Amino acid sequence: MNPYLNHAKHLVAVDCIIFGYDLPDKELKLLLLKRIFEPARDKWSLAGGFVQADESLDDAACRILRKLTGLDSVYMKQSYCYGDVGRDPGDRVISVAYYALTSIRDIDSDIVMRNGVHWHSVSRLPDLIFDHNAMVKKALSDLQNDIKITPAGFELLPEKFTLVQLEELYKAIYQHDIDRRNFRKKVVALGILEKLEEKETETSKRGAYYYRYNRETIEKLKREGFYFDLEVS
Amino acid sequence: MNPYLNHAKHLVAVDCIIFGYDLPDKELKLLLLKRIFEPARDKWSLAGGFVQADESLDDAACRILRKLTGLDSVYMKQSYCYGDVGRDPGDRVISVAYYALTSIRDIDSDIVMRNGVHWHSVSRLPDLIFDHNAMVKKALSDLQNDIKITPAGFELLPEKFTLVQLEELYKAIYQHDIDRRNFRKKVVALGILEKLEEKETETSKRGAYYYRYNRETIEKLKREGFYFDLEVS
Numbered sequence: 001m002n003p004y005l006n007h008a009k010h011l012v013a014v015d016c017i018i019f020g021y022d023l024p025d026k027e028l029k030l031l032l033l034k035r036i037f038e039p040a041r042d043k044w045s046l047a048g049g050f051v052q053a054d055e056s057l058d059d060a061a062c063r064i065l066r067k068l069t070g071l072d073s074v075y076m077k078q079s080y081c082y083g084d085v086g087r088d089p090g091d092r093v094i095s096v097a098y099y100a101l102t103s104i105r106d107i108d109s110d111i112v113m114r115n116g117v118h119w120h121s122v123s124r125l126p127d128l129i130f131d132h133n134a135m136v137k138k139a140l141s142d143l144q145n146d147i148k149i150t151p152a153g154f155e156l157l158p159e160k161f162t163l164v165q166l167e168e169l170y171k172a173i174y175q176h177d178i179d180r181r182n183f184r185k186k187v188v189a190l191g192i193l194e195k196l197e198e199k200e201t202e203t204s205k206r207g208a209y210y211y212r213y214n215r216e217t218i219e220k221l222k223r224e225g226f227y228f229d230l231e232v233s
Numbered sequence: 234m235n236p237y238l239n240h241a242k243h244l245v246a247v248d249c250i251i252f253g254y255d256l257p258d259k260e261l262k263l264l265l266l267k268r269i270f271e272p273a274r275d276k277w278s279l280a281g282g283f284v285q286a287d288e289s290l291d292d293a294a295c296r297i298l299r300k301l302t303g304l305d306s307v308y309m310k311q312s313y314c315y316g317d318v319g320r321d322p323g324d325r326v327i328s329v330a331y332y333a334l335t336s337i338r339d340i341d342s343d344i345v346m347r348n349g350v351h352w353h354s355v356s357r358l359p360d361l362i363f364d365h366n367a368m369v370k371k372a373l374s375d376l377q378n379d380i381k382i383t384p385a386g387f388e389l390l391p392e393k394f395t396l397v398q399l400e401e402l403y404k405a406i407y408q409h410d411i412d413r414r415n416f417r418k419k420v421v422a423l424g425i426l427e428k429l430e431e432k433e434t435e436t437s438k439r440g441a442y443y444y445r446y447n448r449e450t451i452e453k454l455k456r457e458g459f460y461f462d463l464e465v466s
Contacts, residue, residue: 003270004244010245010284012316052240078313081311083329
């Protein structure tokens with residue numbers, strides 16, 4: 001008897017929770033689409049699609065992200081697999097959620113027109129289809145944990161940034177204030193930041209030095225187990 | 234056009250990484266089965282099976298665990314979803330891995346006979362089928378992170394335990410020594426342990442007080458975000 005026979009087969013989807021950081025607005029944002037088919041046509045949705053026969057889950061996630069948003073080579077990580085029987089009223093669909101981190105960029109205007117793509121503030125999200133709000137909540141919680149134990153947060157920043165901007169990023173992800181002195185002490189102690197000669201002078205007269213993260217030290221810390229033991233107040 | 238039509242459907246499996254803690258041997262163990270069908274018949278395997286049409290992933294994981302091992306009501310958590318195209322030579326199967334935590338118990342002898350169920354030390358695992366070794370590695374890493382930020386570790390201990398036993402558990406999960414003084418200080422500061430009047434007297438003449446964890450405080454910490462900021466040496 002072939003033990004693989006006579007078992008149900010399932011539609012498997014990938015849904016992408018795409019976080020971007022809006023540096024001027026100091027806000028964590030989420031890229032959403034207007035759904036263009038039934039059920040739930042015209043409702044806000046994550047970027048999603050079905051896994052094909054000849055592609056891995058990771059490949060499907062990259063393909064769907066590229067196709068629906070034009071985004072390519074962004075940081076992606078699997079978040080959770082959702083499999084409740086009635087989660088999608090259209091059919092039984094098991095969905096693997098991925099979260100993606102990117103700096104906010106302009107999305108090609110053809111794609112915006114076709115897919116209704118739009119950045120929304122995470123703190124003021126609309127109602128999303130199906131279990132997508134729960135997917136966002138879980139992915140945000142993953143992100144909050146990940147930036148404690150990995151340098152993933154830096155994916156959301158431009159190449160050079162000030163310490164204030166780094167701190168604002170962490171506040172935006174945690175969605176609450178953090179202890180500024182403690183944060184600075186810890187981030188400096190990690191040894192992953194390189195102070196540049198150049199200053200950012202738009203926000204204050206005196207200016208604040210730009211920093212960039214040292215990719216080599218980060219690679220080393222990743223191998224050894226980064227531990228950004230961050231006390232938040 | 235129905236957007237759900239014309240997409241590939243997939244076999245979806247659940248595989249359970251079942252960790253148990255052997256208190257006398259101070260070892261983290263893994264429950265494995267002898268696979269009873271081709272491909273890879275007679276090789277060591279995780280407890281796995283296919284998700285049916287009318288059950289959620291969580292329900293499938295519980296059913297498969299109960300059916301293959303007789304274990305019921307144990308702590309279970311989703312670990313990761315594995316979907317590489319060629320991961321199972323029998324057919325394309327997408328597998329959702331769950332990890333389970335339990336104290337080591339006797340498995341019903343009928344089940345042992347039928348499924349070849351056996352506890353193996355995590356530090357001396359045999360070669361497992363397909364990508365099951367990678368699944369174990371990832372689940373162990375999940376567990377190591379989870380015991381830093383949740384009280385999941387206590388699921389592996391009996392109702393009452395000594396501080397030395399708790400420390401040995403953390404050492405067994407991390408697979409290396411930890412700073413004993415620091416660990417005790419932090420675990421006491423969390424306020425989740427209740428000292429009992431009773432002593433454990435088998436391992437030393439003077440005896441060591443038994444503790445038990447306070448479920449109420451743990452529930453409170455879970456809601457607020459447990460943070461067992463554990464320095465390991």
